Amino acid sequence: MMPRQFTSYFKLISHSPEQTQRLGVSIGELALAGDIYLLVGSLGTGKTCLTQGIAWGLNIKEYTLSPSFVIMRELHGRLPLYHIDLYRLDHIEEIEELGLDDYLYGDGVCVVEWAEKGLSALPSEHLMIQINYLSDTERSFQLKPSGKRYREILGQLRHLSLDS
Ligand SMILES: Nc1ncnc2c1ncn2[C@@H]1O[C@H](COP(=O)(O)OP(=O)(O)OP(=O)(O)O)[C@@H](O)[C@H]1O
Ligand SMILES: [Mg+2]
Numbered sequence: 001m002m003p004r005q006f007t008s009y010f011k012l013i014s015h016s017p018e019q020t021q022r023l024g025v026s027i028g029e030l031a032l033a034g035d036i037y038l039l040v041g042s043l044g045t046g047k048t049c050l051t052q053g054i055a056w057g058l059n060i061k062e063y064t065l066s067p068s069f070v071i072m073r074e075l076h077g078r079l080p081l082y083h084i085d086l087y088r089l090d091h092i093e094e095i096e097e098l099g100l101d102d103y104l105y106g107d108g109v110c111v112v113e114w115a116e117k118g119l120s121a122l123p124s125e126h127l128m129i130q131i132n133y134l135s136d137t138e139r140s141f142q143l144k145p146s147g148k149r150y151r152e153i154l155g156q157l158r159h160l161s162l163d164s
Pocket of ligand 1: 014015016018019020041042043044045047048049050051070113136137140150
């Protein structure tokens with residue numbers, strides 16, 4: 001019999017953009033070189049808002065606008081942040097053609113918006129963050145780890161509260 005993989009999910013609710021940024025800051029503070037964060041969620045759910053928080057948590061002072069027109073933006077803080085947005089990706093082969101592997105397997109922290117568009121070409125070990133729209137101001141965040149490193153992060157985030 002195959003050993004059963006223990007999967008643990010972590011779900012939390014954000015009641016405002018600021019709370020979403022706060023979740024991002026906590027992730028950014030914990031992030032290590034090589035980490036992969038895959039953001040999945042429909043238009044306007046808060047992927048860029050969360051990324052902004054991650055950037056702040058990495059001590060990046062620049063404002064993280066949605067890269068929409070570029071597939072990759074590189075920002076510099078405690079570690080490099082590679083902010084990838086696959087919204088405009090038409091073919092999965094583009095991930096290789098664009099040389100994104102250099103970033104995905106590089107020395108920085110990768111945050112990928114619209115990760116569902118490129119899942120099969122993205123690293124299999126990652127923290128998936130699935131965002132769902134609940135209401136005008138509320139979003140649910142489901143954190144799903146693949147791999148030891150990401151289960152570790154989940155353990156560190158488990159006691160996080162977004163209310164201040
Ligand atoms: N709890 C919340 N968390 C995050 N954003 C929220 C929340 N409540 C409302 N919002 C609003 O939702 C919008 C989220 O925009 P954002 O650009 O982060 O989404 P996105 O998922 O990156 O969109 P896109 O698919 O276009 O890249 C913002 O206008 C923000 O003010
Ligand atoms: Mg966005």
